[in-house]
Amino acid sequence: MKKNILFVILGAMIALLVAVFINLNSNTVDNKKALNVNLSNWKYYLVNENNPITSEITFKKASIAGTGGSTIKVDSRIKKPLQNLLNAASKAGYKVSLISGYQSLASQDATYNQALQKASLKEAVTDLAGMQKIIEKVRKEIINPGANEYPTGLAVDMATVAALDKYPNLSTKIADTKSQQWLIKNAPNYGFIVRQKNQPWHFRYVGINSARYITNNDLTLEEYIGRVQQEEKKK
């Protein structure tokens, strides 16, 4: 009888150790959990041309300093994960510059309107068709301000100091540098994804499990949200 109890206790201890070990070593992703998220959660705030922001979003902001000597503002809820990512980068030997974070919708509207005004003056636009052409051109160069996710405080432009030394103008080539590759590869373990392949410096917070799922399956945020919606329909 006593022997049996001992075995049960021993078995439980081994199971616990294995569980802890797996947890510590996991870059694993819970696929089921990733597809069963509540899309109305702040982490999944979708901003794009079809889903532009129409008014300022309110949330608690926090300042965070990069290891490359710059400071930005972000949604306070992503400060810790971002800090953890920067710490891990430091440990790996990489300094990271935070280029931009939260920007108000108003400030983006201003930039956009200035560009629009400048372009229309330059081209001496006199009719509506001409104006539409200018709007298209400026939109391509400066994304439609409402379709930009900076006002969410969940997007961060960041690059390693080494990558920026090589490519100061933020070309897609920064993704070829060893240091930026480290950042791209490790970001999902802290909840961040590269939002668009052609902007390997623009990271967006979505939470660890979702970030790993999106990265493992090579999805865009839009495709991921589509999959979650499909799962919702099955219920």
Ligand SMILES: [Zn+2]
């Ligand atoms: Zn960006």
